[in-house]
Amino acid sequence: MSEKSVPETRSVDGDTRRHIMLMLLKHGPSTASDLAxxxxxxxxxxRRHLDILVSEGLGETVDRRPRSATAARGRPAKAFRLTARGRSHFGHSYDQLxxxxxxxxxxxxxxxxxxxxAxxxxxxxxxxxxxxxxxxESIQRTAGExxxxxxxxxxxxxxxxxGAGIQICQHHCPVAHVAAEHPELCVAEHEIISSLVGxxxxxxxxxxGGHGICTTNIPLTPIENLPEERSGS
Structure with missing residues (x-):
């Protein structure tokens, strides 16, 4: 093997591993088969990449509950998710500054x-x-945008x-550390989403709040009796 081929192989492995980490970030606990x-x-x-993530403290294993009664009789599927350290690799844009x-x-x-x-x-x-x-249809299109x-x-x-709504799920927040101290960031986000979907x-x-995900539900029902300051915006 040439000296040049070693870093190239590591680079490919690194890109694949980061892609796996991104999928875990977006989809939550997943089995090796799901990711494959x-x-x-x-x-x-x-699984080889997942084992490396676990060994480096970037991932961890969890038992995923079976979705059917038939599957429940077997062993729980071993799923993987990112640790807080793994999530931190995707950065926090502002942090302490x-x-x-x-x-x-x-x-x-x-x-x-x-x-x-905010x-x-x-x-x-x-x-x-x-x-x-x-x-x-228009509301769903705006939610997608x-x-x-x-x-x-x-x-x-x-x-x-x-169900009867649409959910926008953020599996990573680049300003989570700042928003924990300044909740106005989250409030502004929800107000803007509400304004755009109506x-x-x-x-x-x-x-x-420690949930590992931000979920905003958009019930498909009209806004009624908007406060005067918002209805005129």
Whole structure:
């Protein structure tokens, strides 16, 4: 084997491993077979990468509950998920510097100044997203555009139908550390989503709350009796 081929092989392995990490980030606990089906690899090949992630403290194993009574009689499927250290490899865009800056803004201008900055930030992220009309298809299209916009900014976002609503799920938050200290960031995000889809939204889970995922539910029901300050915006 030539000296040149060794780093090339490691680079390919590194790219594959990062892709696996991204899939775990977006889809949550997954088995080697699940990942292999998406990556067009053998389960054994994927498992080798997963074992390395576990050995490096970037991944961990969990027992995934069977979805059917028949499967429940067998052994639980071993699934893999990222650890907090694994998630940190996808970065936190602002971290302590931003937390300090927002703290200073709060001291100088109060909560309203932080709220305005939070709204400005989210508006920049969703710039170009088409506001929804009143029909369900339009709302779902806007939700998809929102998911794409957040995904482009590092949120590892998916959108799914859930019962009578639509859920936008962020499997990573690049400002989670800052949002834990300044919840105005999350509030502004939900308000902008609500404004664009034209419906009330329900935050069901947050990464800052320890859930490992931010889930925003969009019930497919019209907004009624909007507060005067929002209805005129």
């Amino acid at each position: 089906a998406h990556l067009d690899m053998s389960a054994a090949g994927v 931003a937390a300090d800056a927002l703290g200073a803004i709060r001291e100088l201008g109060g909560e309203e100044a932080v709220r305005k900055l 709204h400005k930030r989210i508006k920049r992220i969703v710039d170009g997203v088409t506001p929804a009309g009143e029909d369900e 929102l998911a794409d916009a957040f995904d482009r900014h590092g949120y590892a976002t998916t959108v799914t139908r859930a 419906l009330h939204v329900q935050p069901l889970a947050t990464i800052t």
